[in-house]
């Protein structure tokens with residue numbers, strides 16, 4: 001096999017993968033044309049996604065098979081809890097999001113499904129399975145963000161959301177995640193690889209549904 005494990009997982013997650021990374025929500029974001037109500041609902045739901053995502057990063061730290069991996073994963077926790085959290089707070093201020101929508105909004109079906117996948121994987125998944133969910137979440141975001149034109153939209157709520165997912169540190173993090181999943185994937189037997197694939201496909205579908213939920217035309 002010449003393909004890496006992650007290439008294999010991604011190829012078998014089509015057409016949802018391409019539909020996610022070329023989603024009209026992202027195309028509108030590049031132009032600063034996501035309507036305020038859609039951007040608001042997307043970010044409010046995404047903040048809830050980030051809560052379980054952070055727990056899943058913690059699960060990866062606990063389940064990793066070596067200290068050097070724990071160090072990289074802990075660095076990603078630092079980004080989510082600092083730069084990304086600060087962005088959410090400033091965006092919520094700009095969009096007039098009140099306390100209850102920041103802390104316990106009513107959750108969309110797409111958010112609930114994604115949170116369930118993350119908390120199940122956290123509770124019962126192996127390290128490769130946890131990495132599969134993290135990799136989908138970060139790799140799809142890098143891929144759509146890399147399609148953005150050089151000129152950012154004016155509004156910081158749009159511009160910084162793109163910048164958070166297309167900077168060199170984020171690229172290095174995603175490259176590391178893919179390499180890490182390739183490394184541990186090489187040790188898996190056929191059944192374990194099939195389980196990773198199912199989770200990778202589910203996570204890709206969750207990403208697509210998440211964008212769709214905020215792009216009802």
Ligand SMILES: Cc1ncc(CN)c(N)n1
Nearest residue numbers: 046049137138141207210
């Ligand atoms: C739904 C979703 N997926 C991925 C990411 C990138 N961490 C995100 N913020 N939100």
